[in-house]
Amino acid sequence: MLTYIARRLLTLIPMAIAISFLIYLGLDLTPGDAVSHMIPPDVIGTMDPERLDELRESLGLGKPFLVRYWIWITGVLQGDFGYSLAGGVQISKIFLDRLPATLELSCAALVISTILGSILGTISALTRGTFADQALTVVGMLGVSIPEFFFGLVAILVFALNLGWLPVGGRTLPGYDSFWDRLPHLIMPALVLSIMMTAGVMRYARSSMLDALSRDFIRTARSKGMPEWRVNLLHGFRVALTPVIVLIGFRLPVLIGGSVIIEQVFQWPGIGKEFLSAVRSQDYPLVMMVALFSVMAVLLASLIVDILTALIDPRVRLGD
Amino acid sequence: MTDRTPGPDPELAxxxxxxxxxxxxxxxxxxxxDGVSFDIHRGKTLCIVGESGCGKSVTAASILQLLPELSRIEEGEIVYHGAEGPVNIERLxxxxxxxRAIRGKEIAMIFQDPMTALNPVYSIGFQIKEMLLYHTRLGKRARHAKAIDLLRSMGIPLPEKRxxxxxxxxxxxxRQRAMIAIAMSCDPRILIADEPTTALDVTIQAQIxxxxxxxxxxxxxxxxxxxHDMGVVAELADDVAVMYMGQIVEAGPVGQVLRNPLHPYTRALLESIPVLGRGKNQQIRAIPGQTPDPYDRPTGCQFAERCRYRVDACAEMPPETQVSSSHRVRCWRHREFMADAAE
Incomplete structure (x- = not known):
């Protein structure tokens, strides 16, 4: 098991390098460069082209593409993420500031949607064909098909503006920094972010559970005189769990992507919001790092999924 | 219908x-x-034979009330004769x-396909011990030891590891041995085996x-x-019941029924068995026609449409007739067949 994890981690390295190269290449191909962004457009026209080249040279932009990539990637590997073009702040500092907020939001949404989705899906499967099942199915379809920002706006309108139960947005108020102070701020964005995934997990858990319940070993368990809760949960749900775990794992990166919009709606000071403004202001070093970070999240998520699958399903054998 | 023997039979299960x-x-x-009656006795094997869809598995499922959701025991009774007196299962x-106290503990069951009948995410030991946990008072260690003993007695090598x-x-x-180990773990009085070897090859079948x-x-x-294998019946059964379209058409001790079949369907089944060594040109008589639509059954004898010996009387349902103390048949013409056999 440990050797398997180690080996999987090692195979992540070439993949990460290849993807980082593609990200760098893609952004290099976009029109304009750092200089054209640093200097206002009306000034650039009046400037001496030689001075511009000098500036490019001093920023390292005159070097060949591969050399520039090498400088960037070795820097990243050493923990030097470079500087944001907007404001010249260290990118590592931006990450340190913003990442905890994003992770807090995504993890809360992940936990909510996993638990809620599995429970509702199981209830739906066990009450198949009844009113409860049909109601959950309709709610699930709505949850999957209505975009999150809409839920976000409605939630702000109802719970923050009309009822005044929860704050409109932000992560904290100045001077109120404890977890309990922050919790009310977290509730709405986390719930809204988890809606779509809860609905997805619920639909998936339902069909997975129905599939498990129709299998022969369920009849075997009944024939052994096991009580219904044990037949349904220990024998049915346990088997239904594997595909659900896989689904949740692969939704993990989507959660980070989804938080870009939700962070914007709720003014949540996370990476997603930073990413959006970086793209808007052509802050390429920052865009690259956020993209790289998302890619690493995807790779790690797939590794975690594999390990979890192996832990809960003995038929999946990790090469040992 | 069979007459009940007066007084409780201690061997009746x-x-x-x-x-x-x-x-x-x-x-x-x-x-x-549609009106099935039979007895199972301790230390005896009752074989139920018949083609697919004749109700063999429904009979087994009815006994343990493991029927699909949209089905119901409408009439009749299933009486389990346990240590604590008779229990009417159909009323539970x-x-x-x-x-649940009867399932597994008193009446255990093994299924057709051992590949799918065991839960893939639990160890064999867990699935045996689960049974002991619910039906016995053994402690954790005793359950583990008993699980190992059971596997060993089923002929599984290295049971401590397995x-x-x-x-x-x-x-x-x-897997089928493990399945039997699970079924036998609480010493049930009755073991129901629903085509336990259909999914296995012939040598394994013999071992099981x-x-x-x-x-x-x-x-x-x-x-x-x-x-559905008459060879198995000849080899293992003490009693045999031949089913067709939800009825037992003939039942009795295996020697009588196989040597002296009184129902045309039993005869047809016996004639349709290929015999090893007779070569590929041997006459195998397949039963002509198909089983009727179960939703649109004939009102009379269910087998009439496919029967060589059909007469007008067959448009009426023949009663179950006791031809000897233990042999019964559901056919209008059984007397003629008996006379044939006597000659």
Whole structure:
């Protein structure tokens, strides 16, 4: 098991390098460069082209593409993420500031949607064909098909503006920094972010559970005189769990992507919001790092999924 | 209908009387079991034979109330004769406490396909110990030791190691042995085996049957074996019941029924068996026609349409007739067949 994890981690390295190269290449191909962004457009026209080249040279932009990539990637590997073009702040500092907020939001949404989705899906499967099942199915379809920002706006309108139960947005108020102070701020964005995934997990858990319940070993368990809760949960749900775990794992990166919009709606000071403004202001070093970070999240998520699958399903054998 | 022997028979394990189980689908009703009666005795094997869809498995499922959701025992009774007196199973709540106390503990069951009947995410040991946990008072260690003993007595090598393994590491024959180990873990009085070897190859089949035969002899377990293989019947059965379209058309001690079949369907089944060594040109008489639509059954004898000996009387349902103390048949012309046999 440990050797398997180690080996999987090692195979992540070439993949990460290849993807980082593609990200760098893609952004290099976009029109304009750092200089054209640093200097206002009306000034650039009046400037001496030689001075511009000098500036490019001093920023390292005159070097060949591969050399520039090498400088960037070795820097990243050493923990030097470079500087944001907007404001010249260290990118590592931006990450340190913003990442905890994003992770807090995504993890809360992940936990909510996993638990809620599995429970509702199981209830739906066990009450198949009844009113409860049909109601959950309709709610699930709505949850999957209505975009999150809409839920976000409605939630702000109802719970923050009309009822005044929860704050409109932000992560904290100045001077109120404890977890309990922050919790009310977290509730709405986390719930809204988890809606779509809860609905997805619920639909998936339902069909997975129905599939498990129709299998022969369920009849075997009944024939052994096991009580219904044990037949349904220990024998049915346990088997239904594997595909659900896989689904949740692969939704993990989507959660980070989804938080870009939700962070914007709720003014949540996370990476997603930073990413959006970086793209808007052509802050390429920052865009690259956020993209790289998302890619690493995807790779790690797939590794975690594999390990979890192996832990809960003995038929999946990790090469040992 | 059979006459009940006066006074309780100490060897009687289960008696089914005029059982009717109907299955409903799309607002239609399939009278899957239409008046089935039989007895199972301790230390004896009753074989139930018949082609696919004749109600063999529904009979087994009715006894343990493991029927599909849209089906119901409509009439008749299933009486289990346990240590604490007779219990009318058909009156128990389907998944209720008393039904569950009988399942596994008093009447255990093994299924057709051992590949799918075991839960893939739990070890074999867990699936045996689960049974002991619910039906015995053994402690944790005792359960583990008992699970190992059971596997050993089923002829599984290295049981100490195998008990921790998952079903996918077992071969088909081994899985069926493990399945029997689970079924036998609480010393049930009755073992129901629903075509236990259909999914296994012939050598394994012989081993599994030998195992079941040993259980019957050594522990006095009453066995109800469902099969469609007349060879198996000849080899293992003490009694045999031939089913067709939800009815038992002929039943009796295996020697009488096989040597002296009185129902045309039993005869047809026996004639349709290829015999090893007779070469490929041997006459195998397939039964002509098809089984009727279960939702649209003939009103008379169910087999009439395919029967060589059909007469006008067959438009009426023939009664079950006792031709000897233990041999009964449901055919209008059984007297003629008896006379033939006597010649």
């Amino acid at each position: 289960l008696s089914v009387r005029d059982l009717k189980t109907y299955i409903y689908a799309n607002n239609r009703c399939n009278r899957a079991l 709540k389907r998944n209720g406490r008393r039904m 008990v921790r393994e998952y079903p996918h590491l077992y071969s088909g024959g081994m 049957f030998e195992l079941m035969d040993t259980l019957k002899r050594e522990q006095g377990t009453a066995i109800m074996l469902i099969t």
